[in-house]
Structures are given as C-alpha cells and as structure tokens.
Amino acid sequence: MSHSDSESDQAGVPLIEDFSGLDALAPKTSTHPSKRKRDDVDDDTQAPIESKRSKKKKKQTKKPRDVSDEALDIDNGVNHAIRHMDPSLLADHIAQRTKRFQPDLSLVEAEDIRIPERAITDTTSFPKDRKTDEFPAFLEAFAGEQRNSKRGKKGQPGGLANASKDPGSPHTLVVAGAGLRAADLTRALRKFQTKDSMVAKLFAKHIKLKEAVEMVKKTRMGIGVGTPQRIEDLLEDGCLKADRLERIVVDASHIDQKKRGILDMKETQVPLVKLLAREDLKEMYASGAKEGKGRIELLFF
Template identity: 35%
Template sequence: MRLANSDPSQMPETMKHGGDDLEDDFVLDETVALSEDEEVETIAHLDDEDVFVDAGDDEADENGGGTDEDADEEESTKVDDAAVAKKRKRREKEKERKKRKIAETVEKSEGLTSAQPPHQLSSYLASMQAKSFPKLSALELEDLRIPESAIVDTTSWTSSRTLDELVEFITKVLPSLRLRLAQKSKSNGAPTLIYVAGAALRVADVTRVLKNNKLQGDKGGDVAKLFAKHFKLSQHVSYLKRTKIGAAAGTPGRLGKLLNETDALSVSALSHIILDVTYKDPKNRSLLDIPETRDEVFQTVLNNELVLKGIKEGKIQVVLF
C-alpha cells in the first residue's frame, strides 16, 4: 500500500450495521432446525447483504493514514468478497433443498409399507406399538390396537408418495377429507386433519403443501404449523384458541403436549390422521423407525383418550402416507 501524509479526517466513516429486532407476532419461520425439543432462544441473524467495510480510525492512525484511493480500493475488495460469500450461501441453500428433495423416497408404491392393504397395516402398526409399550401384556396391547376398520385403504394409489403428490393423493384417495378441508371449522383450534411428521423441517414443507388452494378453496381454515423449535407451548395455545384451522401439521412431541396438556387443540372436528411414514430422513429413518418419535406417536397422539375413542368408534380414520 502507498503511504501518504493524509488527514485522518478524510478517511471514510465506518459503516455501522445492526440486526432487526425479531417480530413479536406469531409468524412461523420457513427455515427451521430438525431438532424440535430445544428451548426457545432469541438469535439475531445477519442479512445476506450485511457487509462490513473500512478499517477503524485506530488502524488508520497506526499505519500513518491512507489515501482515499487506497480506502476505496479496500472497500471495493470487501464488497466483492461479500458478493462471493452471498453466492456461496445461496448455493449451500440450494444444495440443502436438493438434499431434502432426494430424501423423499421415490420407490414404487407396491414396495412401500404405506401402500399395503389395511389388514397388513393394522399388523404393522400393532408391531410398532408393542415397541413403544414393552411392559404391556398382549391383552393390554389389544385394547390400544388401531383396528383394521379405522385404516384407510390406499392401495388404489400407484403413484409415488412424495409431497409433490400429496394434494392429488388427498383429492383422489380421500375425497371426503378434501371436501372438509374446503370448509371452515365452527370452532377455533379444531382441525379436520392432523398430519404427523417426524421433524420440524418436514412439518414446514407439509404445511406449505396443505395450503394449496385446490384443498382449501376460498373458505378453508388456516393450516397450523406445530413444532417445539423456536416456539413455546403457550404461543401455540394462544394461536389455536384464536384461529379457525382446517389442518394441523406437527411433530408428535408438540401435538402430544397440545392434546394432553392443554385444551387448545380440539378433536371435535377431527376426521383424519395422516402418519408421514414413507418419508425418510438423511439417515434413512421413517417416523416410526426413530424410537423417540415412534413412542410419541403411540404414547401421546394415538393414545390420547379422545383420539383413541374416535378411532375405535369409526369417527377418525388413520392414513399412512
């Protein structure tokens, strides 16, 4: 760098950047972590455009000052570096989206567990249920078993079971659900559909699909996005008590707490529960392969007194997607 006896006052002023305060309104983030049971933290994130340029006055004084030309050159270089970093961040996000896309199993339907007939699915669910209740006797397990009559026969669906096909799947295989989703519930916090997914990121993806106008029409209720990461239970309770929802997508942990520890999530209008069992995470595990989520499904969601009663009485149908 060429040194000159310049007046330090001619140096460009240091740019100051500050993160925006997080909004207080109950608006769910589009980007969420896979873990759902961590405590809420307030984290300030820098925008992609946040760029720090210019050395401080102390550094300029120490080097004997610099010319305006040198300062402009340094600033230009740092801005260029920031642009490169921004492009790299965009590429990383694109790679992450592709990974999530690849993670959706695109096997042939006939090879999927979820594509089996109801009697086989009933046995499958019973075997998974036994793993969640290892101390119960065979007779006690039978009382908790999801009956074959409560499981929807989806064998007519031969296409892949990915989120790209979910709207068409509901339209063709679950026509009564599609009609109900297009109608607004009479009560707050009372969905006609509960969609159980294994991770917060997956819940966010499912929620976007369920908001499709082909399902909701002009009168359908809101789609609740329910997971623990970033949101306290009290926030979801407040949201549900003031909102008419048509569907609720959530992780089994948060759904279980809302069903068993609060009165905010009502099953009065509930007609379908979809278990997201075809989707595999990056470790090739499904909702019922992971011990923690499997236990939460059977111990807190399907074992809820009102949910189990509705299933046994034929008012609530279970769907494996």
C-alpha cells in the same frame, strides 16, 4: 457426526492392552517360539472380546426385519413399502415396532395401545409415489364424499379449504416425524389455505408450547400439521379440539438420510402410538364410531 453417534462408534472399538512387557517372562532358551505362543494366546483371548463387542454394536444399529433396502428411496426420501400396505399389514407393522420399542409392556398394555386394522383406511389404491408434492392429491383422493361435496359460501372455496368457525377445530390433522418435515408438509398444503381457513404449523423448534397454545386458541384452521408429542400436548390442553376432526394422516412414507421414518424411531413411534390410541380418538375411528358421533379416518401417507 452427532454426539450420540460418536458414543455408539466408541462402544464398538475393542480395548487392546499392551502385553509386550510379558516377553521378559518367557524362557530365554526359546525366545521366538515362546513369543509366538504368547502372541497366539493374546490373539485367542482378544478375539471373543472383539466378537462380543462387534455383535453389540451391530445389535444397536440393526434395522427391523421387515425393512427392505430395495423399498427405500434415499434420493426422494421415500419408503415405497408403505404404499403397498393394506390396513392389516399396517396394523401388524405398527404392532411389531411397539413390541420392539416397548418390550416391557404386558399383553394387556400392548393390546390397549394397539391400532386395530378396522381403524385404518386402505390407501393402496392411490397410484402415485408418496412424495411430498403428491401429498395434496393424496388428501383430495381420500377426503371423503362429505368433505369433497362441501361448497364455500359467497364464492369462498369449499372442501379441504373450508374450516369451522370454532378456533382450533381442524377437519384434518397431519402427523410428521420432525419439525422440519412438518414445515415442508405445511408448505405443500398451502393450496388449501384461505384467510378463513389456515393450514397451521403446530410445531417448530422456536415455538414453545405456551405460544402454540395461544396461537391455536385464536386460529381458524382447516388443517393442522405437527409432531406426535406436540399434537398430544395441544389436545390435552384442550385448545386443539377433535370434535370436528374428520381424518388423521400419518406421514409414514417419508424417511431421512439414515433411512428412518416416523415408525422407525422410538422417539417418534412411541408418542405417535400414544396419540393414535387416545380413547377420545379411538372411539371415533371410522369403523368403530358409534351412531351419531363424528367419525375419524386414519390414513398413512
């Protein structure tokens, strides 16, 4: 149990005072009835305290209303509801959580970081569950005609296993909720890695930002995998470039043992939305890209 869990549990335990010393104040002619009456008073005054604190604890751990336990597969770590969400539902799903995690945003601020429906690619046609081992097939299914038609030179693989000669310029960015999950996805995508096109893990607890910057500056990568904040930091530094980027894939279906995914936790959803709402990315999302500029597809796995 984590320290924060422990504090949360403590917050829900009522503080019960010992009123036994007050028995001496009761009239001696009717000890038992008075004691019973005092007990009744204590119970009545204590009940609202327990009820109030119990409600507070429940409020702290309450799940979003649109989360159904029936859709949560703990054994496989998958929220099956995501695969059935079209762009409109996904846009609303994200907006609801933004409102929940950032309730003080003004209407203008909320609109500025809202991910529009037109930016999201519809992936509901993918017939398989969103399990880790199906991720490569998912990428291939939505890589786009341009990427799938590319062929490698001199016997080298093309498609998703191809990379720009410019270091730090991936065609695909995968956004995961945690470092360990990023490592799992990196391993799952190794089939797309060659000596000239890395599947690069952009985040790990033992890799500091400075080290990651140096790694990105000298690495030819076709696919980069990282957490929202790390990818944001690398883009801000300039070592990670978006000019060759064709798609951003959010690992949205994966859930942990507490039934939480990247969209369900403030510490991951808020930086994710900040990343996706970057001006340099928003103006390149597929449906809104200007003529002559690169186009970025936004997919939710």
